[in-house]
Amino acid sequence: MTVQPQGTPVWADAMFTDVEGAKNFYAEVLGWTFGEAAAEFGHYTQALADGRATAAVMPTGPGQGGTSQWCLYLASPDVAATAAAVKAGGGQVLMEPMQVADLGSMCLVSDPGGVVFGVWQAGTHQGFEASKEQSGAYCWAEVFTRDPEKSDAFFPAVFPYTAQQMDDAEMDFRIYSVQGEPVLGRMRMTDDFPPEVPPYINVYFHTTDCDDTVARAVKLGGVLRFGPVDSPFGRFAALSDPYGANFSVLDTTRLTGDVPGMTDVS
Incomplete structure (x- = not known):
């Protein structure tokens, strides 16, 4: 897969207090199937549309209850530089840049109006595999x-x-x-x-x-x-x-x- 241009949406995920319930819901509504939960990453589980990765779900951690929300990740060639640009532009860095094994690097940020999103610098995980025309993608x-x-x-x-x-x-x-x-x-x-x-x-x-x-x-x-x-x-x-x-x-x-x-x- 080709690395996407900077600013392109490349991934989406969400935390759920009842992750099994959420998996059942999206399986019935969007036809998703799910990969193996990655215990080393908090039981992070990829959602698949016709066998191709299109999103991920994970259980909320201790103290992370409340309403769930989908988080969109935008591509960056340098997540630290993007985090600095977010601050310079009046936004906030909610989670500082961090390496996620060999998968890539990420941070969570918000724009000046409070819109939360993620930034993703691809490693071995380069983002969406399912094409936009696939059902459930x-x-x-x-x-x-x-x-x-x-x-x-x-x-x-x-x-x-x-x-x-x-x-x-x-x-x-x-x-x-x-x-x-x-x-x-x-x-x-x-x-x-x-x-x-x-x-x-x-x-x-x-x-x-x-x-x-x-x-x-x-x-x-x-x-x-x-x-x-x-x-x-x-x-x-x-x-x-x-x-x-x-x-x-x-x-x-x-x-x-x-x-x-x-x-x-x-």
């Missing part, structure tokens, strides 16, 4: 923030992003790209989001039937937050799993309407 992500101006200044300062703003007066949405390839969205959180919902990065997983996936998720204790709705990018829905982790599902085969215009704001 990671396919997209968006920064949900109440401080879009801070995010829009921060992310292109830390990563080599160019940015395009959607020409839509009713929606404040921006796309960050690397080498001309869209890699990450940015959405302003409106008053539709309860004040207790913190800013976060929402990950999307591909599905071949959005409505059926939503029905299975709700039947298993998930909560439908939005949708399903059609869009020029596919039919999608926003959900929370039974443990509070937000995610979305997207069927890219069902495209409806014209893609909105975008204005370069780099």
